[in-house]
Amino acid sequence: MSLRLAPAVLICCALALSVLVAGCDRAPASSDYFPLASGQHWTYTETTERDNGQRSQRSLRLDNLGQDRLDDEPAWHRYSDDGMHYWLRSDDSGTYRVASRFELDEFYTPDATRHYVLKQPLSVGTSWQADTAPYLLERAQQFPPEIRHSHPAVPMVYRIEATDEAVDTGAGRFEHCLRVQGVASLHLYVDAASGWKDLPLITREWYCPGVGLVRLSREEHTASSFVTGGTLTLDLQSWP
Incomplete structure (x- = not known):
């Protein structure tokens, strides 16, 4: 989940077809x-x-x-109970987000380009780029403290790293899962002693057939007391 987190975010995410579809040679x-x-x-x-x-x-x-109409075309609507709405589509190129809206906003915001969650082919090495934001980095003496307000669009490169992993979660064990890693770098003035630093933003997401996202981890670390970061994880507890 190329994460807008809501981690991301969120995260974020959604599409339907069971893996138990006739014609499994596809x-x-x-x-x-x-x-x-x-x-x-x-x-x-x-x-x-x-x-x-x-x-x-x-x-x-x-x-x-369910489905809504966006720009006279169908889009799947997903809602996160932290107040975010997302609309997604899927075709032969992959699954991608086309718009989002915070619950208090009157209108949705369309994505300027396709914001892929998963891109075809679903094989090791497939990569794509999508914008993310720093969800954990905060300044100790600033209001609002969240750095994502000043850096809302950081380019992140995603890559499918594995296609057959097993994952243990609160909802049970899932097999034959994809592992996707996203890597970005945020050039930020940290403090007077450190000056400007390239801070790594790292996301790992596990998607399992017929289930979807079962685990996510996000790492944003610094060595400064003026800018703090951390780790965020999502672990699936129940579905559907």
Whole structure:
């Protein structure tokens, strides 16, 4: 989940087709690994561990709300209970987000280009680029402290690193999963002693056939007391 997190984010995400489709000799669709069908939902435990020792945990639920019409074309609507709405489409090129809206906004914001969640072919080495934001980095003496407000669009390169991994989660063990890694670098003035630094933003996401996203980890670390980061994880607890 190329993460807008909501981690990302969120995260973020959704498409429907079961892996148990007749004609299993076909190449797997990205929608097999990112179900969007109406009525499906996922509950995760979201854990944040900050570099300053603070730790928090909460439950996060994602719901597929069915199809809407965006620009006279169908798009799958997904809602996260942190207040974010997303619209996605899927075709032979992959599954991609086309618009988003925060709950308090009046209108949705269309993506200027396709914001891929998973890109075809679903094989090791497939890569793509999408914007992300720093979800964990905060300045100690600034309001608002979140750096994502000043750096909302950081280019991240995603790559499929594995296609047959097993993942243990709170919802059970899943097999034959894709592992996607995203890597970005944020050039940021950290403090007077450190000056400008290239801070790594690293995302790892596991997508399993017929289920979707089962685990996500996001790492944003610094060695400064003026800018703090940390690690965020999502772990699937129940579905559908």
